[in-house]
Amino acid sequence: MYTVVNYKTKKALKAAISAGDRVEVFQPGPFGPNVSDGTGCIEGPHYPAAHSWYASAVIKDGFIVSVK
Numbered sequence: 001m002y003t004v005v006n007y008k009t010k011k012a013l014k015a016a017i018s019a020g021d022r023v024e025v026f027q028p029g030p031f032g033p034n035v036s037d038g039t040g041c042i043e044g045p046h047y048p049a050a051h052s053w054y055a056s057a058v059i060k061d062g063f064i065v066s067v068k
Contacts, residue, residue, distance in 0.1 A: 001027045001035065003064070006046045010053040013044070014067050023064040025057070036062045 004024040007013040016023055025042065027034050042055045042064070056068045 001025050001040045001042055002044060002046055003042060006044065008045050010044070010055050010067070013042070013053075013055065013064075017064060017067055024062055025059060025064060034062065035059050042067070 002025065003013060004026060005016070007016065013023065025035065025040065037060055039056060039058055042057045043051045044053055045051070057064045058066045
């Protein structure tokens, strides 16, 4: 699963969450539906760049509320 904004680092994603930004997630292709509530694995940066970070996120109403 990815964030709509293409964060280059996990630190940048965490900073956005801490700043109160509403970070939306999506799941491309045939890999399953988007998660609207629960937990999910987030990866970045987006394809075609090589994924260099992964995070476990708590998602509420389609937006990330916390990241580990």
